[in-house]
Amino acid sequence: xxxxxxxxxxxxxxxxxxxxxxxxxxxxxxxxxxxxxxxxxxxxxxxxxxxxxxxxxxxxxxxxxxxxxxxxxxxxxxxxxxxxxxxxxxxxxxxxxxxxxxxxxxxxxxxxxxxxxxxxxxxxxxxxxxxxxxxxxxxxxxxxxxxxxxxxxxxxxxxxxxxxxxxxxxxxxxxxxxxxxxxxxxxxxxxxxxxxxxxxxxxxxxxxxxxxxxxxxxxxxxxxxxxxxxxxxxxxxxxxxxxxxxxxxxxxxxxxxxxxxxxxxxxxxxxxxxxxxxxxxxxxxxxxxxx
Amino acid sequence: xxxxxxxxxxxxxxxxxxxxxxxxxxxxxxxxxxxxxxxxxxxxxxxxxxxxxxxxxxxxxxxxxxxxxxxxxxxxxxxxxxxxxxxxxxxxxxxxxxxxxxxxxxxxxxxxxxxxxxxxxxxxxxxxxxxxx
Numbered sequence: 001x002x003x004x005x006x007x008x009x010x011x012x013x014x015x016x017x018x019x020x021x022x023x024x025x026x027x028x029x030x031x032x033x034x035x036x037x038x039x040x041x042x043x044x045x046x047x048x049x050x051x052x053x054x055x056x057x058x059x060x061x062x063x064x065x066x067x068x069x070x071x072x073x074x075x076x077x078x079x080x081x082x083x084x085x086x087x088x089x090x091x092x093x094x095x096x097x098x099x100x101x102x103x104x105x106x107x108x109x110x111x112x113x114x115x116x117x118x119x120x121x122x123x124x125x126x127x128x129x130x131x132x133x134x135x136x137x138x139x140x141x142x143x144x145x146x147x148x149x150x151x152x153x154x155x156x157x158x159x160x161x162x163x164x165x166x167x168x169x170x171x172x173x174x175x176x177x178x179x180x181x182x183x184x185x186x187x188x189x190x191x192x193x194x195x196x197x198x199x200x201x202x203x204x205x206x207x208x209x210x211x212x213x214x215x216x217x218x219x220x221x222x223x224x225x226x227x228x229x230x231x232x233x234x235x236x237x238x239x240x241x242x243x244x245x246x247x248x249x250x251x252x253x254x255x256x257x258x259x260x261x262x263x264x265x266x267x268x269x270x271x272x273x274x275x276x277x278x279x280x281x282x283x284x285x286x287x288x289x290x291x
Numbered sequence: 292x293x294x295x296x297x298x299x300x301x302x303x304x305x306x307x308x309x310x311x312x313x314x315x316x317x318x319x320x321x322x323x324x325x326x327x328x329x330x331x332x333x334x335x336x337x338x339x340x341x342x343x344x345x346x347x348x349x350x351x352x353x354x355x356x357x358x359x360x361x362x363x364x365x366x367x368x369x370x371x372x373x374x375x376x377x378x379x380x381x382x383x384x385x386x387x388x389x390x391x392x393x394x395x396x397x398x399x400x401x402x403x404x405x406x407x408x409x410x411x412x413x414x415x416x417x418x419x420x421x422x423x424x
């Protein structure tokens with residue numbers, strides 16, 4: 001089942017300095033499948049965040065078509081959008097927690113908004129369960145205010161909130177940015193587990209190469225098309241799409257440049273641990289790399 | 292609970308609550324005065340878990356020693372359904388009773404496992420196994 005379909009999306013913004021419209025996305029078409037982690041990558045300014053905002057309904061595209069969970073949400077269909085919004089979760093880059101509410105109320109917020117008939121005791125237990133899912137102790141964290149949390153904890157609380165309504169699809173904006181390798185790997189593992197065990201589709205926007213290769217089932221590299229002879233910007237293009245192995249072995253110059261040093265690494269087929277090619281067995285699970 | 296949620300709850304009670312709950316069929320089999328089997332049929336989600344909660348509340352109020360919740364006919368259970376079972380488990384444990392859960396599909400078992408609840412509940416593969424345990 002195709003969870004997300006973007007067809008011929010274009011978006012331009014008005015540049016007040018140059019006093020003209022500037023194209024950011026030009027005719028982009030992408031898909032994300034159910035039960036898969038789709039990773040979107042690309043250099044800064046290539047339009048990843050604009051694409052992300054269009055996907056979650058925060059930005060309106062100039063033209064094209066967006067379908068999420070088999071419902072068309074753009075061209076704007078408010079009824080479908082409201083219905084679909086209950087079925088997907090979003091993890092923002094810095095968690096985007098409400099600073100005036102404690103952790104428990106932050107996680108309970110979407111439940112109270114969309115499922116007000118649930119008893120408060122049930123919501124409290126749901127909040128505890130969600131916190132445990134992201135490896136945070138409810139007794140310790142439930143009553144804390146967001147300002148007292150570390151970056152990693154904020155992100156995990158943000159993920160618990162994204163999971164609150166049992167979504168079928170989660171959008172992640174830089175899930176492991178600014179986190180130490182241990183917490184980063186915990187988040188990666190969690191994303192993979194959600195997909196593997198519950199079949200939740202995931203669309204991840206990230207810059208972290210090791211994290212991307214560890215979680216991705218399919219990767220999409222976006223490239224900002226550079227105009228050669230004039231200053232008219234013609235928008236982002238989808239440069240390459242494929243499995244992590246396809247991209248690692250790609251010969252396309254931009255992919256090789258973008259992935260850079262990463263082409264010297266390989267991923268264990270058993271546990272998806274990333275390590276240098278020189279090793280014959282996986283350092284984590286011990287399986288031979290040729291298997 | 293913060294002021295915002297109190298106001299929100301009041302508003303929802305006034306305007307929305309009557310239409311919000313969807314019906315779900317729940318069979319209750321009284322094997323003996325000390326053992327009841329509860330069989331929810333259909334999807335246990337945020338719209339229907341309230342009904343399961345009502346049935347479990349009645350059973351725990353009567354202090355039935357062994358309660359078996361069979362999820363054999365439940366196509367799906369979400370976190371509100373899980374929370375309902377956790378609430379019932381706490382009540383049952385308070386009077387030293389037992390709550391057994393029957394799960395026969397991997398899909399439902401995974402919902403328990405991802406929240407590390409497969410170690411908290413006593414899980415059986417069939418209702419007969421749960422009765423005999």
